[in-house]
Amino acid sequence: MPTSYAGRILRINLTTSKVTREPLAGGLIKQCLGGKGIGTHLLFDELKPGIDPLGPENKLIFSTGPATGTMMPHKGYIVCYKSPLTGIYGSSSSGGFFADELKRAGYDVLVVEGRAEKPLYLWIDDENVQLKNAENLWGRDTFETNDLIKEELGDEGVKVARIGIAGEKLIAFASITNDYSRIAGRCGPGAVMGSKNLKAIAIRGTGAIEVADIDGLIEFMQQFLKTVKETPATSTTYPLWGTPGGINGANLQGVFPTRYWHKGMLEDYEKINGETIRRQIVVKDKACYTCPVNCSKMVRVKEGRYAGTVLEGPDYETLYSLGGLAEINDINVIVKGNEVCDRLGMDSMTAGNAVALAMDCYDKHILTRKDTDGLELTFSNKEALIQMLEKIGNRDGFGNVLAEGTRKAAKIIGKGAEKLAVHIKGLEPAGYDPRGMKGVALGFAVGDRGACHMTGSIYTYEIRGSIDRLVYKGKPAFLKELEDKFAVCDTMIFCRFLRDVTPWKTIAQVLPLLVGFQLKEAELRVIGERIVSLARAFNVREGMGRKDDYWPDRFYTDPLPDGGSKGQTIDRAEFDKMLDEYYELRGWDENGIPRKESLQRLGLGDDLAEEE
Amino acid sequence: MCNQEKCTGCGLCELACSAKKSKSFDPKKSRIRVARIEPFIDAAVACRFCEDAPCVISCPREALTQNSTTGIISVDEDKCIGCSWCIEACEFGAVTIPSGRKIVASCDLCDGKPLCIELCPRKALELLTPNAISNKARKSAVKKLF
Numbered sequence: 007m008p009t010s011y012a013g014r015i016l017r018i019n020l021t022t023s024k025v026t027r028e029p030l031a032g033g034l035i036k037q038c039l040g041g042k043g044i045g046t047h048l049l050f051d052e053l054k055p056g057i058d059p060l061g062p063e064n065k066l067i068f069s070t071g072p073a074t075g076t077m078m079p080h081k082g083y084i085v086c087y088k089s090p091l092t093g094i095y096g097s098s099s100s101g102g103f104f105a106d107e108l109k110r111a112g113y114d115v116l117v118v119e120g121r122a123e124k125p126l127y128l129w130i131d132d133e134n135v136q137l138k139n140a141e142n143l144w145g146r147d148t149f150e151t152n153d154l155i156k157e158e159l160g161d162e163g164v165k166v167a168r169i170g171i172a173g174e175k176l177i178a179f180a181s182i183t184n185d186y187s188r189i190a191g192r193c194g195p196g197a198v199m200g201s202k203n204l205k206a207i208a209i210r211g212t213g214a215i216e217v218a219d220i221d222g223l224i225e226f227m228q229q230f231l232k233t234v235k236e237t238p239a240t241s242t243t244y245p246l247w248g249t250p251g252g253i254n255g256a257n258l259q260g261v262f263p264t265r266y267w268h269k270g271m272l273e274d275y276e277k278i279n280g281e282t283i284r285r286q287i288v289v290k291d292k293a294c295y296t297c298p299v300n301c302s303k304m305v306r307v308k309e310g311r312y313a314g315t316v317l318e319g320p321d322y323e324t325l326y327s328l329g330g331l332a333e334i335n336d337i338n339v340i341v342k343g344n345e346v347c348d349r350l351g352m353d354s355m356t357a358g359n360a361v362a363l364a365m366d367c368y369d370k371h372i373l374t375r376k377d378t379d380g381l382e383l384t385f386s387n388k389e390a391l392i393q394m395l396e397k398i399g400n401r402d403g404f405g406n407v408l409a410e411g412t413r414k415a416a417k418i419i420g421k422g423a424e425k426l427a428v429h430i431k432g433l434e435p436a437g438y439d440p441r442g443m444k445g446v447a448l449g450f451a452v453g454d455r456g457a458c459h460m461t462g463s464i465y466t467y468e469i470r471g472s473i474d475r476l477v478y479k480g481k482p483a484f485l486k487e488l489e490d491k492f493a494v495c496d497t498m499i500f501c502r503f504l505r506d507v508t509p510w511k512t513i514a515q516v517l518p519l520l521v522g523f524q525l526k527e528a529e530l531r532v533i534g535e536r537i538v539s540l541a542r543a544f545n546v547r548e549g550m551g552r553k554d555d556y557w558p559d560r561f562y563t564d565p566l567p568d569g570g571s572k573g574q575t576i577d578r579a580e581f582d583k584m585l586d587e588y589y590e591l592r593g594w595d596e597n598g599i600p601r602k603e604s605l606q607r608l609g610l611g612d613d614l615a616e617e618e
Numbered sequence: 619m620c621n622q623e624k625c626t627g628c629g630l631c632e633l634a635c636s637a638k639k640s641k642s643f644d645p646k647k648s649r650i651r652v653a654r655i656e657p658f659i660d661a662a663v664a665c666r667f668c669e670d671a672p673c674v675i676s677c678p679r680e681a682l683t684q685n686s687t688t689g690i691i692s693v694d695e696d697k698c699i700g701c702s703w704c705i706e707a708c709e710f711g712a713v714t715i716p717s718g719r720k721i722v723a724s725c726d727l728c729d730g731k732p733l734c735i736e737l738c739p740r741k742a743l744e745l746l747t748p749n750a751i752s753n754k755a756r757k758s759a760v761k762k763l764f
Contacts, residue, residue, distance in 0.1 A: 075643055076633070076643050077630060077633035077634060077637060077643060077737075079630075103629075110644070186656045186657055187657075212644075212646065212717055213644070214636070214640065214642035214643060214644035214647065214717070214718070215642060215643040215644065216641075216642045216643075217642075217643070220637055220641050220642070223637070224634075224637055224638070224733070227634075227737060228736065228737070231737055231739060234739065235739075245740075289658055290623075290657075290658050290659075290660070291626050291740075292626055292627060292660070293626035293627060293628035293739075294628070295628065295629050296628055296629060296630050296633060297626075297628050297739075298628065298630070298739030298740075299739075300626040300628065300739075300740070302626075304657050304658055316657055318657065
């Protein structure tokens with residue numbers, strides 16, 4: 007019976023230039039399905055504990071999913087690695103067209119390991135795999151690199167994932183960009199790629215993807231797209247406003263991180279909301295491959311100093327990190343800052359947090375103009391924000407300090423900066439203040455890659471009001487259910503923004519049409535649990551435990567000063583209770599370490615249990 | 619026709635066509651193709667059903683014929699040798715050689731119920747006669763006046 011899996015892993019060792027093609031084992035497929043499942047599994051198995059994230063022992067594991075290449079709406083790829091920003095489990099996902107091209111070239115998974123002696127790029131032309139000289143590309147930004155490789159290969163249809171200057175310079179939060187501007191942003195995969203001297207991966211795949219039951223899938227799609235049209239989030243909110251549709255709600259509820267996490271509402275936030283963006287700068291709605299939601303907006307700045315700036319974005323998270331945190335409510339400046347990050351190839355969320363930390367230090371006289379290369383690094387200083395972002399991506403002057411991310415930068419700055427710094431396990435949070443969202447308080451604390459909004463995505467349900475955001479009770483169970491569900495979505499690989507139209511039932515329904523075998527809802531749930539516990543086991547192996555599952559102290563002591571969550575803190579006793587309950591639900595002990603019998607129940611075997 | 623302002627470049631039309639016609643997923647096998655010109659342009663292009671279609675006229679082996687009522691071009695697969703003169707003749711790039719076999723193909727409207735149109739999530743695709751297109755344009759222009 008046909009299946010949507012290509013059935014192969016492509017492995018490239020950059021140290022030896024060896025290219026191997028391995029069968030994708032059936033057991034791995036049944037246990038992990040694809041995407042985050044397979045990536046996390048291979049990462050755990052193949053990486054030794056304690057390795058240097060920027061050394062040749064680290065790997066970049068790009069995984070596609072069972073829906074990749076088919077008409078079932080899917081996201082692109084998930085890349086797994088050890089993060090140079092956090093030193094723990096790293097995974098980032100990106101949309102666009104790149105992953106489908108990899109599948110059509112005949113590979114479900116691409117593993118890049120080792121380190122090349124000089125700059126190279128990888129050219130995958132179906133069966134023909136080559137390493138090509140990239141010395142002429144070194145020093146080029148993400149947009150130039152894309153154009154130059156297409157020109158060199160003489161095919162503008164080639165799909166290219168590449169790093170910018172930030173990746174070359176090993177900025178701890180450098181990203182990987184594919185297609186025009188789809189980005190695997192968080193945790194620093196671009197730095198890992200840069201450390202391997204790998205500038206880009208270009209793919210041309212000319213094969214066709216088959217599925218187990220194509221007529222059944224067409225029928226499924228006819229119904230599925232009707233459901234998409236009948237569901238508010240997928241028919242209206244995301245298509246119309248994109249993620250900036252969340253700006254109003256977050257500000258009204260007082261959980262929009264502002265002035266480096268000291269406030270929960272940005273003055274005149276309407277100047278940067280979805281409506282303003284659509285009215286003033288949107289030129290075109292864009293979609294990733296096969297996506298009916300088209301959350302992406304192509305924008306062009308029309309006036310002022312940054313007129314002419316073109317961007318795919320800005321997304322909610324950048325509006326928070328460059329807008330809210332730096333107290334800048336000028337949409338044109340945020341677009342410019344976002345464009346700087348995208349061009350240099352670095353995560354705008356971490357970059358914005360790093361600059362805002364420096365602004366907070368400047369405000370408290372921990373930093374002075376002497377430290378900041380003469381920049382007046384005050385909150386709301388638009389020009390200083392843009393200049394500092396450029397400096398970070400180029401490791402220029404004080405930018406060299408912020409290039410290490412919040413945790414390390416605070417340590418270097420010293421003088422109390424570490425008390426101000428906001429991160430969990432080295433990752434800066436997404437834009438939701440946990441003091442006004444108790445589920446977020448727990449979710450970001452136990453997230454597999456640090457203060458991550460993707461693992462459980464509980465923020466959505468608290469902002470929407472489908473659960474009471476100020477209540478602690480019941481959140482651990484609610485979070486666990488979401489984490490398991492989204493872990494499975496990340497194996498398929500389904501985008502978060504299809505969350506309302508991909509319940510368990512739908513996943514169980516579409517899977518056999520794609521791959522030819524059936525899994526019951528209960529079996530899917532086990533896969534979700536398995537992935538969550540496996541990522542946790544990876545982190546435990548790197549020394550993480552309960553002690554690392556906490557917010558910085560000020561979130562427990564300093565209440566939000568105004569707005570819709572005025573007076574709120576995280577109650578430490580309630581938080582501890584949530585942690586206890588969550589660990590218990592997961593079968594982890596009181597220190598947050600997966601119990602041996604829990605791992606065995608999840609089919610993770612003796613080997614893994616011995617590791618702790 | 620494809621409304622370029624509505625088209626997001628998602629490519630579902632390509633995969634719908636490929637699924638229906640070749641029972642697999644491969645945009646290169648699709649008879650409707652999305653032209654993506656970064657950063658701002660996306661539009662799907664398929665056969666325009668021209669009068670005295672240049673593709674038909676250009677075929678030296680008379681492999682292409684046009685239905686005089688519907689305008690649909692059909693390809694005699696025994697006669698077509700993939701010489702591609704019809705592809706050169708088409709100004710819209712609407713005649714293609716689906717990968718894997720050297721025989722040309724163009725849109726046949728799926729017996730009047732094209733799957734690409736049915737699945738287009740933005741309703742950017744519509745099947746209209748020239749008269750209907752101009753009628754629509756007139757109405758929308760006049761609407762703007764009032």
